[in-house]
Amino acid sequence: MIWTAIIATSFIAFMLKYLGQAVPAAWLENARIQKFALYLPTALLAALVAVQTLGSEKNIVFDARSIGVLVAGVALFFKAPFPVVVILAALTSAGIHQL
Amino acid sequence: MSRAILRDSLSVALTVGVYGIAFGAAAVEADLSVLQACVLSLLAFTGASQFAVVGVLGAGGSALSAVTAASLLGIRNSFYGLRMAPILQVRGAKRIAAAQLTIDESTAVSVAQEDKGLSEMRLGFWATGIGVYIFWNLFTLLGALGATALGDPAAWGLDAAVPAAFLGLLWPRLISKSARIVALISIFLCTLLIPFAPAGVPVIACALIPFVFAFVGGRK
Known part of the structure; x- marks a missing residue:
């Protein structure tokens, strides 16, 4: 199942990239389509943050991991670089697991 | 002037490449093998989508929902390709290579050279794309090997590292x-x-x- 997901994701990812290079520009130049494309990654990334921070199977939980992500948010607010943000989140969650 | 672009490209490539460590580790945390993590980075080569696949699989989602979430995130690359096509003007094998290297960073560095002319924009695209490709794959391998060596991912806080990485990708948007x-x-x-x-x-x-x-x- 994992291999299926990997191959399908890779194939579609490439086709999406190639599509942009190959189709006539007018196809994607519609203002509404542009707006959709602008906000789509924002919505999906926000949703992924939510699921990965608060979801545990079908339950909504607030655990060590959630506090780690909260710390990551604070770090981003103070303009910490990406590796620092990720490491702080991991250290926080690991630290709480150890308690 | 070209030198400055190459310097920009290299620093972007290194910085983004380091995200690869987080991806490699996240993949292992979601029960992918080191090989599976590396194949995804080599073939899919689009960070947010790759994180989405392992995020959804790791949460117990089906292959179909993992692929759907990743592909929805990959739609933005079509728009980058659309922006880059008239600048790159490539065909055949070169177009295939250009498509694979069309990501947030290569497009951003290229577009940032707009006032300097077409050849500089092309240089920015290729240098950044190839640089990120090399470092992203190298660091994916290192991250996956590292996470495998660490053992229990939750004990090292990797469960929080994945959503923190998503938050890091979301923030600039x-x-x-x-x-x-x-x-x-x-x-x-x-x-x-x-x-x-x-x-x-x-x-x-x-x-x-x-x-x-x-x-x-x-x-x-």
């Missing part, structure tokens, strides 16, 4: 008020759906938010 509203509605809707929908589906459902925003909302 929150520059406008509209983007922040979209993100907030998305977090709210997605959380609300967690108890009711199979893993991965709440994320895909959130694609409706920008759809409504763009197609139902007022003309702007």
Whole structure:
């Protein structure tokens, strides 16, 4: 199942990239389509943050991991670089697991 | 002038490449093998989509929802390709290579050279794309090997590292008020759906938010 997901994701990812290079520009130049494309990654990334921070199977939980992500948010607010943000989140969650 | 572009490209490539460590580790945390993590980085080569695949699979989602979430995130690369095609003007094998290297960073560095002319824009695209490709794959391998060596991922806080990485990818997109509203509605809707929908589906459902925003909302 994992291999299926990997191959399908890779194939579609490439086709999406190639599509942009190959189709006539007018196809994607519609203002509404542009707006959709602008906000789509924002919505999906926000949703992924939510699921990965608060979801545990079908339950909504607030655990060590959630506090780690909260710390990551604070770090981003103070303009910490990406590796620092990720490491702080991991250290926080690991630290709480150890308690 | 070309030197300055190469320097920009290299620093972007290194910085982004380091995200590869987080991806490699996240993949192992989601029960992918080191080989699977590396194949995904080599073939898919689009960070946010790759994180989405392992995120959804790791949460127990089906292959279908993992692929759907990743592919929705990959749609933006079509728009980058559209922007880059008239600049690169390549065909055949070169176009295939250009397509594979069309990501956030290569497009951003290229577009940033707009005032310097076409050849500099091309240089920015290729140098950044190839640089990120090398470092992203190298660091994916290192991250996956590292996480495998560490053993229990939760004990090392890797469970928090994955959503923190998503938050890091999301953050620079929150520059406008509209983007922040979209993100907030998305977090709210997605959380609300967690108890009711199979893993991965709440994320895909959130694609409706920008759809409504763009197609139902007022003309702007």
